[in-house]
Amino acid sequence: MNYGVNFIIIKGFILILLVLIAGCNTTEVIEMKVEKATFAGGCFWCIEAAFEEVEGVISAISGYSGGSVKNPTYEQVISGKTGHKESVQIIYDPKRISYEELLDIFWRSFDPTDSDGQFADRGPQYTTAIFYHNEEQRKLAEESKTKIQNHFDKPIVTEILPYQNFYKAEEYHQDYSKKRNLQYKLYEKGSGRKDFVEEKWG
Numbered sequence: 001m002n003y004g005v006n007f008i009i010i011k012g013f014i015l016i017l018l019v020l021i022a023g024c025n026t027t028e029v030i031e032m033k034v035e036k037a038t039f040a041g042g043c044f045w046c047i048e049a050a051f052e053e054v055e056g057v058i059s060a061i062s063g064y065s066g067g068s069v070k071n072p073t074y075e076q077v078i079s080g081k082t083g084h085k086e087s088v089q090i091i092y093d094p095k096r097i098s099y100e101e102l103l104d105i106f107w108r109s110f111d112p113t114d115s116d117g118q119f120a121d122r123g124p125q126y127t128t129a130i131f132y133h134n135e136e137q138r139k140l141a142e143e144s145k146t147k148i149q150n151h152f153d154k155p156i157v158t159e160i161l162p163y164q165n166f167y168k169a170e171e172y173h174q175d176y177s178k179k180r181n182l183q184y185k186l187y188e189k190g191s192g193r194k195d196f197v198e199e200k201w202g
Contacts, residue, residue, distance in 0.1 A: 034092065036091060040065060040128050045173065046177075059091045063167050138162075
């Protein structure tokens with residue numbers, strides 16, 4: 001069996017699939033440069049949902065970030081003892097959406113003045129942060145934090161921290177707003193997040 005030929009065929013097939021999915025030509029797929037943004041805004045179901053249908057966002061992944069425990073489980077993280085925060089890592093095409101635009105969406109999806117958690121979810125694992133991946137992201141995050149302060153009387157307490165790690169959450173947490181839409185809507189409303197966001201930003 002000629003494994004080299006088979007590998008080339010498989011590679012070509014994958015490239016064709018990428019072209020069809022992305023809706024662009026082969027050159028664009030090859031040259032596509034993606035970047036990452038990592039945000040913690042309380043319950044990751046809600047932050048993930050805020051980004052999933054955004055033009056230029058390739059994927060939004062729920063997970064855990066900022067702590068010292070490797071490959072933590074959900075049960076470990078919600079204990080508040082791992083140092084991790086529920087977070088969302090966004091893979092995006094910077095040619096279609098900017099980091100500044102992602103920050104704007106993020107700030108408008110939670111309460112950045114709450115230092116003890118978010119809405120019904122309390123504890124350090126639900127506190128908020130922007131994990132910057134490079135110096136440019138840090139600068140833009142600091143600038144956006146200053147601007148968003150103008151919309152609040154209380155001080156903004158969301159931390160801006162260097163990115164250290166990200167561990168993908170269990171599969172049942174991924175795309176939760178889509179897979180369990182009714183449960184998600186009940187949670188979003190019951191937690192108080194939906195009313196806060198609508199009242200604050202319309």
